[in-house]
Amino acid sequence: MNRKRVVIFSGGDLYPQYINEIQPADFVIGADKGALFLIRHGIKPDLAVGDFDSISPQELKHVRAESGNIIECDPVDKDLSDTELAFEMAARQEPDFILLIGGTGTRMDHTLANVQMLNWALQHQIRCAIMDRNNYITLTGSTIEVLDRGFKYVSLLPMTPEVTGITLEGFQYPLEDATLKMGDSLGISNVLLGDRGQVSIASGLLLVIQSRD
Template identity: 60%
Template sequence: MKHTRILIFTGGELSTGFLNEVQEGDFIIGADRGALFLIEHGIKPDLSVGDFDSIPPEQMDRVHSMSGKVIDCDPIDKNLTDTELAFELAMERSPESIMILGATGTRLDHTLANIHMLIRGLQHHIPCSILDENNFITLTGSSCIVENKGFTYVSLLPLTTEVTGIYLEGFQYPLQDATLRLGQSLGVSNRLAEEKGTVRIEGGLLLIIQSKDR
């Protein structure tokens, strides 16, 4: 069955505010500690997956009984992080979009790896995003509409050596045929001038990060 949207709750920084993102018809995946987080807040994951090394053993019976399906993996003999495993399983369902919650936190390596996973979504023509309390992150290789989600800033950062032919409409600081190179901060801290803005690029991969201060 193809689902309109898949939400992945994983084991980074999780907030009860994320629960407001759950809509009827969403397919919910809990990755490792994200599964227990959902269950503790009254949401039954359609799928729970991971090595579950961050869940107390006495809670695992609860995860098994309260999940639609559970996929366990060996914590030693595995090549994917729990988040990536959940992401791969989500991609197999060919949803219209995927949102990952709890993908950021104190582990910068995991945060960057999760951001890099957005590339795979783009390659399969599945819009993917990462949401935390202060950021909403998406990726484009062509064009996209940026909607006002209540964040203060919109920053554009190249995920390839350079991004060329950048055009911005509906922003406080528009761009026309601009180029951003890896290591430059020209695209940081722009703002929407309207409720929606348009980003178009001709070459490269561009991260679009809506953010706000704490």
């Protein structure tokens, strides 16, 4: 079976270099002004979704003309955020992996909601990551390989009240069958020894955040 990626461009912080993350076979979704960003940088999204309340009527007309398909919803009478709607549409593609770009920014509520979408993806058995200029964020409930992506630090933060059986391989500060609780700082600012490492846990959900200053 072919491996398939979906790349979502949401309405948070967006920078031109993000376009380089798109691979030729990717299914590309633009959520709200993420769709306009793609179009302005020469990418025709396969799907544009959202209420489009952050762009002008003329810009929305441009998005309608330049997108493969578009799903519009009312900005008031809706139950899902634009990014959550994009995730639901992404799941319909039955992807192996979802990459969310523009999922972080000045709105902490949106940023945290998008981080929680990692759990949604995990429940749907889809690998997922959130990427911005300073962070690459993933979530595991079992074992995950951490690749050197040019970020200096790797931090581990519980997404559940307690995460048990944490074992690290290939890190400067190893752990063996450790437990982390919410608020613990033991997992902050570790460093890969080589080009990859492995994080395994026995129970709970663990955020793995690669970051730089």
